[in-house]
Amino acid sequence: MRMAELSRESGVPVATIKYYLREGLLPAGERTSPNQARYDESHVRRLKLVRAMLDVGGISIAGVAQVLAAIDDHSPTHGVLGIAQVGLPMPKTEVDDEARVWAADRLADIAAERGWDLYGEKDPVEESVIGILCTFRELGHLRLLDGFAHYAELADRLAEVDLGLVAGLPSTESIVESAVVGTVLGDALLAGLRRLAQQNASRRQFGES
Amino acid sequence: MRMAELSRESGVPVATIKYYLREGLLPAGERTSPNQARYDESHVRRLKLVRAMLDVGGISIAGVAQVLAAIDDHSPTHGVLGIAQVGLPMPKTEVDDEARVWAADRLADIAAERGWDLYGEKDPVEESVIGILCTFRELGHLRLLDGFAHYAELADRLAEVDLGLVAGLPSTESIVESAVVGTVLGDALLAGLRRLAQQNASRRQFGES
Numbered sequence: 032m033r034m035a036e037l038s039r040e041s042g043v044p045v046a047t048i049k050y051y052l053r054e055g056l057l058p059a060g061e062r063t064s065p066n067q068a069r070y071d072e073s074h075v076r077r078l079k080l081v082r083a084m085l086d087v088g089g090i091s092i093a094g095v096a097q098v099l100a101a102i103d104d105h106s107p108t109h110g111v112l113g114i115a116q117v118g119l120p121m122p123k124t125e126v127d128d129e130a131r132v133w134a135a136d137r138l139a140d141i142a143a144e145r146g147w148d149l150y151g152e153k154d155p156v157e158e159s160v161i162g163i164l165c166t167f168r169e170l171g172h173l174r175l176l177d178g179f180a181h182y183a184e185l186a187d188r189l190a191e192v193d194l195g196l197v198a199g200l201p202s203t204e205s206i207v208e209s210a211v212v213g214t215v216l217g218d219a220l221l222a223g224l225r226r227l228a229q230q231n232a233s234r235r236q237f238g239e240s
Numbered sequence: 241m242r243m244a245e246l247s248r249e250s251g252v253p254v255a256t257i258k259y260y261l262r263e264g265l266l267p268a269g270e271r272t273s274p275n276q277a278r279y280d281e282s283h284v285r286r287l288k289l290v291r292a293m294l295d296v297g298g299i300s301i302a303g304v305a306q307v308l309a310a311i312d313d314h315s316p317t318h319g320v321l322g323i324a325q326v327g328l329p330m331p332k333t334e335v336d337d338e339a340r341v342w343a344a345d346r347l348a349d350i351a352a353e354r355g356w357d358l359y360g361e362k363d364p365v366e367e368s369v370i371g372i373l374c375t376f377r378e379l380g381h382l383r384l385l386d387g388f389a390h391y392a393e394l395a396d397r398l399a400e401v402d403l404g405l406v407a408g409l410p411s412t413e414s415i416v417e418s419a420v421v422g423t424v425l426g427d428a429l430l431a432g433l434r435r436l437a438q439q440n441a442s443r444r445q446f447g448e449s
Contacts, residue, residue: 083379109446116435122428147440156439160432163425170292175422178401182426183433185394190437192387194445213384214438216372219331222427223369224392226325228399229423230365231356236403237318
């Protein structure tokens with residue numbers, strides 16, 4: 032197909048497709064004349080993956096380029112998922128050394144309980160969890176962390192559901208796309224359902240008072 | 241205590257405290273001279289609640305004023321929690337009528353399965369869930385909604401943990417503060433733990449490939 036049709040099929044404007052081509056996020060089409068090229072279904076799929084990572088995942092252009100490079104190098108799916116996950120937005124918090132040690136210990140305890148391997152200081156997801164634990168403490172709400180082990184157990188159940196939904200997909204590309212969309216939209220969906228469940232639990236608990 | 245000490249105790253700058261006084265977010269202190277007033281522990285507690293709602297909860301000044309009015313009117317705890325929850329940030333999405341009907345049906349099915357009462361069109365939490373469901377569909381990832389019922393079940397488990405953590409607290413004020421902090425930080429904590437659990441599930445599932 033020509034550029035115009037690629038744009039229609041993918042829903043991505045022509046100017047944006049040209050930008051992705053320049054940034055190396057989309058492989059060049061097969062050249063059919065000095066200023067025309069032919070694209071195929073693989074370009075449509077790639078555009079959808081790029082849009083999912085940029086728009087839904089909030090991953091940077093550089094981050095998307097890294098994920099695509101890993102897919103094109105035929106890196107193992109687990110490795111590509113890891114790269115994609117690192118790009119997903121997570122809150123960052125400044126923490127002092129004493130608080131960090133305390134929070135890292137709490138996280139290590141939970142990881143041991145759940146059988147999770149941790150990567151250590153540079154993993155942005157672990158950094159984010161450490162920052163959130165420190166915020167609970169700073170705000171004087173340590174008591175709320177009594178639910179930490181329950182949360183971790185429910186996170187394992189969620190991850191099981193999540194992986195089950197993508198594991199059967201045919202390519203690393205489609206697994207990564209579904210994982211990014213499912214993780215980001217899934218966070219929002221779960222937050223919404225949790226509030227609905229809270230409303231109902233609150234009505235049962237406090238509705239008569 | 242005087243204004244300066246209230247500022248030290250609460251960690252809120254004097255100028256900000258004066259702003260909250262003008263906006264009615266903090267009751268006036270007991271006047272001891274034409275330009276001095278005395279504050280007590282109830283002012284420290286109130287300041288912490290205001291900060292939790294503004295900074296952690298992302299609730300607007302007007303929203304905080306509503307929650308405080310409900311607390312001061314001795315509204316039932318469930319009602320105050322409901323007002324606080326409405327102010328909590330949730331993603332908003334534009335959806336067309338056909339998509340809305342489809343999503344509202346999906347939500348109604350899940351609510352029936354979980355025994356949840358729904359409020360209908362004006363509830364912002366329900367609106368948010370409907371918007372997220374429509375986004376899954378628009379992006380062509382309906383298959384990911386196969387996990388919807390699991391998510392709802394896990395949301396019920398989360399809400400049970402959440403309510404358990406705040407139910408024993410002594411006042412509506414402290415319950416609301418803990419619920420706001422726990423809901424907002426809890427969303428972020430759960431998102432982080434879910435990613436850690438995904439990393440480990442992914443290693444088991446795809447690590448050898």
